[in-house]
Amino acid sequence: MAKKAEVSVEERLRALYDLQLIDSRVDEIRNIRGELPLEVRDLEDEVEGLTKRIEKLNDSLAIIDDEIKGKKNLIEEAKTLIKKYSEQQKNVRNNREYNSLTKEVEFQELEIQLAEKHIKEFKVQIEQKKEVIAETKDRLKERTSHLKHKKGELNEILKETEKEEEALLNKSEEFQKKIEERLVNAYNRIRNNVKNGLAVVPIERGASGGSFFTIPPQVQVEIASRKKVITDEHSGRILVDAALAEEEKEKMDKLFAKLSK
DSSP states (O other): OOOOOOOOHHHHHHHHHHHHHHHHHHHHHHHHHTTHHHHHHHHHHHHHHHHHHHHHHHHHHHHHHHHHHHHHHHHHHHHHHHHHHHHHHTTOSSHHHHHHHHHHHHHHHHHHHHHHHHHHHHHHHHHHHHHHHHHHHHHHHHHHHHHHHHHHHHHHHHHHHHHHHHHHHHHHHHHHTTSOHHHHHHHHHHHHHSGGGOOEEEEETTEETTOOOBOOHHHHHHHHHTSSOEEOTTTOOEEEOHHHHHHHHHHHHHHHHHHTO
């Protein structure tokens, strides 16, 4: 059985830089979306909250209406009793019965006054709640319109980028399989710990990409020889020479153009 050809350091470096370019393109796509998905989620939550608030306010209005009906029924019952007691007073045989009926009439009159007072209070509550409902409906209308606009924005961006992002993520997995697990783990660890997710960078004007720290000439020669994987002692990033980076960028730009169609 033929032995599998060993991958050279240069091939590993190229694959690592290709992986970096793919992952950076995914980052770029996600940055285009930015905070939009979060904004949409927050707006959806707000719209749901406002809708539920209106439902609860309407429920409480229904309860107050029932309370008012109950008080009106109580008033009608009290009026019926007053009429009854007043009729009975015409046929009493002594003062004690008359006074007793008078007290019943007075009690029912007090019940009517108290019920009318409660009805007035309930009506004030209804007006207050109606004002809050109107304000909440205005807010809901404005937030719903804003949500529709933001969803439109997000859907437009998703339509443009979702297919490309999925293809790029598949390519990322594909390129990771070309690199030994130890290097992939190191790449992911560096990528998670550095700014902009750049784990593999080229030498630019004698310094590692995105850094102001100069790389000694001897180290630059070693990097250009592509005989071993070298990291920047300051940032921990994996370094590649500018020529290799340019070659891989041209190759990956063609791939990105193809995937974005």
